[in-house]
Amino acid sequence: MKFEETKKKAIEEWESTTQKKVCIRVGTATCGRSSGALDVLKAINDELSRQNIDANVMEVGCLGLCYIEPMIDIYKPGHSRVIYANVTPDLMPQLIEDYLLRNNPRPDLALGTIGEGNIEGIPRFSELPMIKPQVRLVLKNCGHIDPVNINHYIANGGFGGLIKALKMKPEEIIEEVKKSGLRGRGGAGFPTGTKWGFCRSAEGVEKYIICNADEGDPGAFMNRSLLEGDPYLVLEGMVIGAYAIGATEGYIYTRAEYPLAIKRLEVALDRMREHGFLGEDILGSGFSFDMRIKQGAGAFVCGEETALMYSIEGKRGMPRPRPPFPATSGVWGKPSNINNVESWADVARILDQGADWYASFGTERSRGTKTFSLAGNVKRTGLIEVPLGIPLRQIIYDIGGGIVGDKEFKGVQSGGPSGGTIPAKLIDTLVDYEHLAEVGSIMGSGGLIVMDEDSCMVDMAHYFLDFVQKESCGKCVAGRVGTSQMMNILERIIQGEGQPGDVEKLESLANTLLATGLCALGGTAPNPVLTTIRYFREEYEAHINERRCPAKRCTALTSYYILPDKCEGCGICLRDCPAEAIQGGKRMVHIIDQSKCIKCGTCFDVCPPRFNAVVKVSGEKVEVPPEPVPVKASKKE
Amino acid sequence: MESELAEILAPYEEKKGVLIPVLQQVQEKLGYISEEAISQIAKTLKLSGSDIFGVASFYTQFRFVKPGEHTVKICLGTACHVRGGEQILNTVKSYLSIDTGETTKDGKFSLERVACLGCCALSPVIVVDEVVHSKMNPLKTANLLSSYYQGGGDEV
Ligand SMILES: Cc1cc2nc3c(=O)[nH]c(=O)nc-3n(C[C@H](O)[C@H](O)[C@H](O)COP(=O)(O)O)c2cc1C
Ligand code: FES
Numbered sequence: 001m002k003f004e005e006t007k008k009k010a011i012e013e014w015e016s017t018t019q020k021k022v023c024i025r026v027g028t029a030t031c032g033r034s035s036g037a038l039d040v041l042k043a044i045n046d047e048l049s050r051q052n053i054d055a056n057v058m059e060v061g062c063l064g065l066c067y068i069e070p071m072i073d074i075y076k077p078g079h080s081r082v083i084y085a086n087v088t089p090d091l092m093p094q095l096i097e098d099y100l101l102r103n104n105p106r107p108d109l110a111l112g113t114i115g116e117g118n119i120e121g122i123p124r125f126s127e128l129p130m131i132k133p134q135v136r137l138v139l140k141n142c143g144h145i146d147p148v149n150i151n152h153y154i155a156n157g158g159f160g161g162l163i164k165a166l167k168m169k170p171e172e173i174i175e176e177v178k179k180s181g182l183r184g185r186g187g188a189g190f191p192t193g194t195k196w197g198f199c200r201s202a203e204g205v206e207k208y209i210i211c212n213a214d215e216g217d218p219g220a221f222m223n224r225s226l227l228e229g230d231p232y233l234v235l236e237g238m239v240i241g242a243y244a245i246g247a248t249e250g251y252i253y254t255r256a257e258y259p260l261a262i263k264r265l266e267v268a269l270d271r272m273r274e275h276g277f278l279g280e281d282i283l284g285s286g287f288s289f290d291m292r293i294k295q296g297a298g299a300f301v302c303g304e305e306t307a308l309m310y311s312i313e314g315k316r317g318m319p320r321p322r323p324p325f326p327a328t329s330g331v332w333g334k335p336s337n338i339n340n341v342e343s344w345a346d347v348a349r350i351l352d353q354g355a356d357w358y359a360s361f362g363t364e365r366s367r368g369t370k371t372f373s374l375a376g377n378v379k380r381t382g383l384i385e386v387p388l389g390i391p392l393r394q395i396i397y398d399i400g401g402g403i404v405g406d407k408e409f410k411g412v413q414s415g416g417p418s419g420g421t422i423p424a425k426l427i428d429t430l431v432d433y434e435h436l437a438e439v440g441s442i443m444g445s446g447g448l449i450v451m452d453e454d455s456c457m458v459d460m461a462h463y464f465l466d467f468v469q470k471e472s473c474g475k476c477v478a479g480r481v482g483t484s485q486m487m488n489i490l491e492r493i494i495q496g497e498g499q500p501g502d503v504e505k506l507e508s509l510a511n512t513l514l515a516t517g518l519c520a521l522g523g524t525a526p527n528p529v530l531t532t533i534r535y536f537r538e539e540y541e542a543h544i545n546e547r548r549c550p551a552k553r554c555t556a557l558t559s560y561y562i563l564p565d566k567c568e569g570c571g572i573c574l575r576d577c578p579a580e581a582i583q584g585g586k587r588m589v590h591i592i593d594q595s596k597c598i599k600c601g602t603c604f605d606v607c608p609p610r611f612n613a614v615v616k617v618s619g620e621k622v623e624v625p626p627e628p629v630p631v632k633a634s635k636k637e
Numbered sequence: 638m639e640s641e642l643a644e645i646l647a648p649y650e651e652k653k654g655v656l657i658p659v660l661q662q663v664q665e666k667l668g669y670i671s672e673e674a675i676s677q678i679a680k681t682l683k684l685s686g687s688d689i690f691g692v693a694s695f696y697t698q699f700r701f702v703k704p705g706e707h708t709v710k711i712c713l714g715t716a717c718h719v720r721g722g723e724q725i726l727n728t729v730k731s732y733l734s735i736d737t738g739e740t741t742k743d744g745k746f747s748l749e750r751v752a753c754l755g756c757c758a759l760s761p762v763i764v765v766d767e768v769v770h771s772k773m774n775p776l777k778t779a780n781l782l783s784s785y786y787q788g789g790g791d792e793v
Contacts, residue, residue: 034756034769066758218753219715256661256698257754297657297696300752314656316695373757375716381758413715447757449715463718467752555727578779579731598727600775 003163003283006275007154014155022055022100023075027143029062029228030221030260031382036088037070043089044072047096055100061229063143064383065111065130073114074099080113083125130380130399135361137369138345139385142229148264150271153232159277161351165240166285173244174200177347179355181367186212186303186340187418187444189366189433192347195337198327199245202335209247210312210331210338211238213254213261214296216303217416218467220447222371223341225383227254227261230345231268235291237344239277240351242289245337250291253308265293300417300471305338340445342371363389366432370443376412376450377404388432392422395431396450407452410551411535415444417464417471418524420531421457440531442524456553457536458543462490464528482513483525490529494554498544503533548619555599561622562603564589566613569631573603573614588628641666642674646681656682660693668704697752705740705747707785709733710764714753717761721774725761726750728775732782745785 017023026032026041041059048055063071068085074095075081082105084095091109098104107121114125125131136142145152153159165173178193199207211234215223227234238250254262269291272278280288294312301307302317309331311317330336339347346368350358359367366388372395375381379401386395396402396409403409411421414431420441422429429435433443451460469483486509489502510526533540542548549557562573562582569587581597584590592603607614615622645662649655659682663674670693679686693699711717711726726737729748733741740747756762759771763778770781 030755030769031758034759034762034771066756069759215755217715218713219717219719219757220753221755221757224755257751295658295661297661297698299696311657312654314654314692316692375757375760376719381716381760383758416715447715449719449757451719455719460719463715555723576776576779578728578775598724598731600724600728601721602728602774602776605774606776 003159010151010154013151017056017058017152018075019077021077022053024055024057025060025073025075025081025143026057027062027069027071028059029225030258031062031066031225032069032071033260035069039089040070040072040087040092043092044096047093050093051096051101053096053100058146060144061142061147062225062383064134064139064225064385065380066382067380068111071111074105075115076100078117079105080115080117080119082113082119082122083111084109085111129401130382130384133390133394133398134385135369135387136385137349137358137361138226138233138342139229139371139383141233142225142383145230147229147231148267148271150232150268150275153230157352158232159236161348161353162236162240162277163283165243165351166283166287170200170244170246173240173351176355177244177350180346180350180358181355181362181365182343182346182350182358183366183433184340185342185346185370185445187415187442189443192339192343195327195339196241196245198325199247199335199337202328204335206249206334207245207247208331208334208336209238209242209245209250209291210305210308210336211250211252211341211344212303212305212308212338213252213258213341214303214308215255215258215341215445216300216471217445217447218300219373219375219413219449220416220445221373221375222383222446224258224261225373226341226345226371227258228264231261231264232272233345233348234341235265235268235272235344236277237347238291239272239282239289240347241337241339241344242291243282243285243287247337248289250289251294251312251331252291253294253296253302253312256295256297262293262295269293300467308338309336342446361387363430363432365434370431370446372446372448374400374448374450376448377407377452377455378402378450379404386431389430389435391427392429392431393427395448396427400450403450403452405452407454410451410453410455411457412451413441413449413460413528414447415442415527416447417468418442418527419444419447420527421451421460421535422531423535425535440527440534442527454551454553456494456549456551457532457539458490458494458549459551459553461529461532462487462494465490465525468525482509482516485509486513486526486529493540493543494549495556496543496547496554498540500544502544503537503540507533542619546619550618552616552618554618558599558616558618559594559622560592560597560599560601560604561615561617561624562590562592562607563613563615563622564625564629565632566611567631568611568613570608570611572606572608576602576606578602584628587631589625589631591624591626591628642677646677650681651683656684656689656692657696660689660699664699669700669702671701671703700738700749702738702740702747705744707746707766708749708764709746709782710749710751710754711737712752712754712756712760712762712764713750714757714760716757717753720760722761724775725763725773725778728778729763729782732779746782 073083110122112125182192183189307317307319326336371385567589574582579598604614
């Protein structure tokens with residue numbers, strides 16, 4: 001068989017690259033790059049050639065521990081891979097010399113090992129607290145293979161699902177996807193197999209499938225990481241779906257803010273064409289299909305399926321009422337099926353490993369796994385994949401390691417601007433479609449933003465509504481008028497000008513909007529407002545009744561002061577204040593000019609702990625001299 | 638200018654569904670969408686100028702004023718917001734004495750806000766001319782900007 005031959009060759013290449021000699025992997029996805037991975041890569045290459053060491057250096061995707069990027073791992077034949085985190089270019093010559101020339105794997109610098117064999121003093125990667133609770137089905141290749149090397153993908157089981165699918169009847173594939181229990185990973189959780197069935201049975205010769213890679217939730221990056229780390233998995237799922245649905249053409253709609261993902265997708269598409277996985281008569285099956293990338297241009301609402309389809313057509317991305325559903329009338333008015341990046345990747349795994357295998361993860365009604373991007377005030381931020389039904393506590397404390405600076409956990413936002421805030425007291429909520437809905441949030445596409453005691457919940461509600469309002473297309477009255485009225489109220493509350501009854505007004509506007517919004521953007525926009533009122537009403541009340549922001553976050557209600565009896569006139573805050581709002585001089589008590597202060601908190605952060613002279617207050621006034629005075633001599637002893 | 642854009646526009650003549658990629662390429666070339674550019678695109682794609690402006694202004698990616706020598710983008714996505722993106726924005730505004738969407742008088746910097754760059758795990762982040770700076774704070778940001786005035790900048 002032809003594929004068998006391709007696979008044999010692929011495995012040979014994979015083994016010779018990663019097993020026959022030294023292989024150094026460098027994580028160069030977006031997170032790695034913004035932490036300096038490309039400089040590390042260069043330092044490695046320089047050192048290898050300087051020392052004349054014969055080794056393969058491979059760029060890989062993200063292992064998910066974004067908080068300690070850049071990460072590399074070194075494989076020496078006969079040993080397991082050793083991962084090093086937080087590396088710098090300067091460290092590379094030493095590390096290469098120590099491990100490759102002197103056989104010292106530097107356990108003091110290592111994070112963990114992957115693969116057979118143990119190395120003394122280094123834990124196994126899979127046993128790390130951040131990794132252990134995870135089940136990586138769609139992320140299995142990320143960080144392990146060269147994302148654009150099709151042979152690496154094939155050698156690791158890639159296209160196995162497609163090979164099986166092409167031998168099945170389209171209806172059988174749809175049945176298999178239904179049986180897996182897979183629900184859409186883009187937000188609403190609609191059963192994927194059922195949706196495919198609608199489009200399959202829709203009338204029409206031309207049909208489209210679309211991959212929704214818009215990832216509009218500001219604060220989420222799961223789809224980006226997957227596309228950067230293993231683009232073929234997503235594309236394989238799409239070819240399977242196209243065959244099952246009977247689609248002739250496909251689009252991958254992705255944000256222009258993701259240049260690296262776009263570049264990798266472009267290469268992957270070319271390779272797939274060269275290898276016959278795309279184009280005319282795919283792998284001799286008689287089925288023809290091709291797809292291309294469409295770049296979005298920065299509009300949250302374009303993640304909504306009908307808006308996205310208008311955007312593909314080059315128009316303003318405005319949602320329209322459904323029905324007609326895309327399954328009957330989508331892009332260019334033709335039957336279309338849209339799924340999220342992760343849903344497509346899941347499909348490839350399901351066809352490869354079987355529906356029962358997939359369904360064995362997760363819960364009765366929420367099958368399988370879900371990727372999440374864990375960010376905010378949590379210690380270990382990054383990309384994770386967990387079985388559905390996992391307790392939130394486990395995600396935040398075991399995987400995430402708890403709150404930065406051991407501050408108090410306040411809540412977590414799931415589902416982005418359409419989602420809700422889950423308060424600390426509900427930390428034992430199970431993360432699946434039903435339980436998240438029960439507490440007033442949604443699964444969404446997988447953004448999890450952890451907030452600590454310094455986050456103000458009124459400010460968060462204001463933040464999300466501001467975002468949605470800027471992004472609302474202005475087509476429906478609910479979206480336009482509803483959000484702006486709510487904004488006005490929130491605005492005055494955070495400015496310290498709230499009025500009694502404002503909370504009730506917000507609630508009533510929110511409920512109207514829920515009922516009348518044209519698309520899910522307008523219809524879900526009130527969620528963050530409603531959940532924060534539900535769980536943090538007293539914070540709203542403090543803003544309104546006491547003109548006080550309990551978290552000391554809202555700038556209009558918060559001030560910084562320098563305590564005259566503590567300030568030693570050292571001049572550090574004076575030098576560092578970016579707004580030049582501090583007056584003073586050597587051995588003079590410094591004063592903040594409140595009219596110039598932009599509340600950036602720099603003085604608070606830079607004041608030496610032994611003085612601890614800067615305070616942040618809300619709702620109280622601190623007595624300070626009107627202008628700089630000499631530091632009291634009495635304090636000197 | 639005419640000839641500058643002609644090359645970009647030629648392959649798209651009277652094609653459908655290409656407006657957004659065309660705008661993206663024009664912006665890449667000119668740095669912004671100028672009025673002349675709009676009228677040239679209109680001619681090539683047989684659309685009206687107001688249609689084009691309607692589409693372009695819908696998407697936040699497109700700008701209509703000439704950008705400064707360096708572009709500073711402040712991420713105000715949720716993760717960055719939670720970790721102090723707003724404070725960074727205020728710092729930059731005060732430091733450069735401009736608002737978002739504006740360019741400094743000396744033409745050195747323009748300031749933009751973006752909603753998430755996908756580096757949320759490293760928040761808060763800012764981007765100066767495509768280089769992402771992660772785990773920022775107001776002080777680091779002010780120092781970064783001042784380094785551009787001291788002739789450095791590219792190395793930071
Ligand atoms: C305002 C809004 C934004 C959305 N953004 C996204 C997005 O960024 N990515 C996504 O996959 N789905 C998004 N959706 C959901 C899509 O409309 C659609 O349901 C989804 O792409 C279907 O794929 P799935 O069944 O695989 O989840 C959004 C919906 C709304 C209302
Ligand atoms: S929120 Fe700033 S990078 Fe995502």
